[in-house]
Amino acid sequence: MRQETAVDGFRLAYDRTGDRTRPTVVLLHGWPGDRTDYREVVPLVAPAADVIVPDLRGFGASDKLDAEPARQYDAAAQARSVAALLEQVAPGPAVVAGYDIGSRIAQALAKDRPDLVRSLVIAPPLPGIGDRILAPEAQREFWYQAFHNLELSSQLVDGRPEAVRAYLRYFWSHWSGPGYEPDAEHLDHLVSVYAAPGAFTASIAWYRAGAGAVAASLAERAPAARDRIAVPTTVLWPEHDPLFPVEWSDRIGQFFATARLSRLDGVGHFSPLEAPERFAAAVVAAVRADTG
Numbered sequence: 001m002r003q004e005t006a007v008d009g010f011r012l013a014y015d016r017t018g019d020r021t022r023p024t025v026v027l028l029h030g031w032p033g034d035r036t037d038y039r040e041v042v043p044l045v046a047p048a049a050d051v052i053v054p055d056l057r058g059f060g061a062s063d064k065l066d067a068e069p070a071r072q073y074d075a076a077a078q079a080r081s082v083a084a085l086l087e088q089v090a091p092g093p094a095v096v097a098g099y100d101i102g103s104r105i106a107q108a109l110a111k112d113r114p115d116l117v118r119s120l121v122i123a124p125p126l127p128g129i130g131d132r133i134l135a136p137e138a139q140r141e142f143w144y145q146a147f148h149n150l151e152l153s154s155q156l157v158d159g160r161p162e163a164v165r166a167y168l169r170y171f172w173s174h175w176s177g178p179g180y181e182p183d184a185e186h187l188d189h190l191v192s193v194y195a196a197p198g199a200f201t202a203s204i205a206w207y208r209a210g211a212g213a214v215a216a217s218l219a220e221r222a223p224a225a226r227d228r229i230a231v232p233t234t235v236l237w238p239e240h241d242p243l244f245p246v247e248w249s250d251r252i253g254q255f256f257a258t259a260r261l262s263r264l265d266g267v268g269h270f271s272p273l274e275a276p277e278r279f280a281a282a283v284v285a286a287v288r289a290d291t292g
Helices: 042-048 075-089 101-112 130-134 143-148 151-157 161-174 184-194 199-203 213-219 276-291
Strands: 014-018 024-028 050-054 094-098 117-122 233-238 259-264
Touching: 014 042, 024 042, 024 075, 024 101, 024 276, 042 050, 042 276, 050 075, 075 101, 094 101, 094 276, 101 117, 117 276, 130 213, 143 151, 143 213, 151 161, 151 199, 161 184, 184 199, 233 276
Parallel strands: 024 050, 024 094, 094 117, 117 233, 233 259
Antiparallel strands: 014 050
């Protein structure tokens, strides 16, 4: 399905599964992925909820516009589209879950439109990293964010299926936990959606907007207590995420009024795919906590 009303010219494609009389759940994907990141989570959540899984702006089957990244592809802009989608399809506030860029967008939505968010279930990135992201061992992992800000990245990768395959395979293999590899069918799907001319460039507009972890971490400041994200938040932190070590979870309380940390042992960065049962269980628990 597609969003009925365009926001800033963008319409989102989305899947809707489950019982529409039950509470709404929204699942927000990461980079380099799309809404199929949640293909194993949705069947586990659908019996308890009305599950909405969109492709974000610039991803999958959603609109990819040649627009100023800082105004149309940052977390606030992405959250505007998700907010409009919720207003279109959901009768009340939703449990919003996300990882990678989906986590940032979920947090932005909770800040900007708390009336639409019942609770959060999020995996890294989380605020509180600060200038630790400049440590040499961290910068060895975050090189790609500077690369994405170079036009060279588009020239080398965009519209080139074999380059897209090699580039995406690197991240899906390197960021995942021990023993996990994306299956060939999923990688084929990602290549099909990222290799179309302009698709890769649209996907990295997030980084060109200054919304990547490096820029966001260096700009963050702990808010006053009254300005912390107020909705109940479950934080799922993978044990083997090379981008976000578990030690960086120590400042969550400075940014969230009510947050509970749960470690995902044995899991890498792609938590909905590597640990779909545990991810889904956290979402269902949030739904049930909110409904009694």
